[in-house]
Amino acid sequence: MCGRYAATANPDELTLEFEVDDDRTTEPTRSVLVNPQSPPAGTPDHNMAPTKQAPVVLTRTPRGEDDAPPSRQLRLLTWGLVPSWSKDPKAGVRMINARAESVLEKPAYAKAAARRRCLVPARGWYEWQASPTATDAKGKPLKQPFFTERGDGASCAFAGLYEFWRDPAVSDNDDPAAWLTTFTIITTEAEPGLDRIHDRQPLVLDPEQWADWLDPELTDLGHVGELLVPRPGGRFTAYPVSRAVSSNRSNGPQLLDPLPESELRGVVDPMTGEILGGTA
Template structure:
């Protein structure tokens, strides 16, 4: 799964890198958070967690401009997909990921997979490796967080889906509170090496696939399925980081700092399979 990632770029940087036509991150949006988002939505966030609003790239016809050409937009969407037919917004917390192998079949994702695809920009993602030898104070296997990013230094573009949910309790259709726009990140089986950290990873699309993935006129499920196929291995590098990232209240660039080998206990090296550090 992908349950945390680093979204470290500003909208201006994303607009350039993802060739965005229309930056809509300043538009009023509905949030499901009880408290103000920290860091504020649309600013660098080194510990992006479910239910937060995150920058997402999508292509669609601007609202109120029927007949106009679709434009590539940057918007703030809530992480955790809520299907249009859902009775309420609570289920989104459980739908932060969609499996590439079944996304075209599952009712919660199939329509979005055919018509509402997006890119989720990230510097990289976090995943927790369960130690085969080390245990915590309660005797449970120790979990070591890793940060994974592209080895070529490029940003990751996670394949995602988005949906609009209409709140029936809000009468005015033009009220921003009437609409909740959410997204999910598609995952695939982890490639060799990364599977020593976790058995799943986000599906990261290369730049050559962006335009086709974002094309709202591409509704052929066979063509979409081809874009969901696993990519070549070896694009990523991963290293252990501080357990501070396990708290969603922790943030800042220090979360990306590599953890010294002297602080590792029973950690499996993703590249060699060697166990690093004593069990305690």
């Protein structure tokens, strides 16, 4: 699964890299958080966690302008998909990821897969590797966080889906609180090397796939399924980072710093399979 990632770019950078027509990240939106988001939504976040609002790229016709052409928009959406038919927003906590192998058939995702696809920009993602040799104080395999990013330095574009949930308790349709817009990240089998960290990884689309993936008029599920096929391996680099990232209260660029080999315990090198750091 993908349960944490780094969204380190600001809206101006994302607008340029993803060829966005309309930056809507300053618009008021409904959040599910009890306390204010930290760092604030729309600013660089090195430890993006479920239920936070994150920048997402999607293509839509501007509201109230049916004659206008669809535009590529940058919006702040809540991570954790809430289907339109949900009785309340709590479903989103369980739906942060959707499996590429079944996303076109499952009722919770199928309609969004046909018409509401998005890109989730990220510097890269975190995943925890269970050590085959080292254990924690409770005798369980010690878990080492890794950070994975594109080797070419470009942003990752996670394939995602989004949904609108209407709160029946809010009478005014134009009230931002009436609508909760959420997203999920699609995952696929981890490629060779990365599978030594975890058996799943986000489905990362390349720039030549973006237009089709974002096109709301592309409803042919056969074609959509072709976009869900994993790309050839070798695009990513991965390295161990501090366990500080395990706390969703930790943030800042230091979370991306490589962990010195002297601090590793029973860590498997993703590229070679070598065990680093012993067991003590």
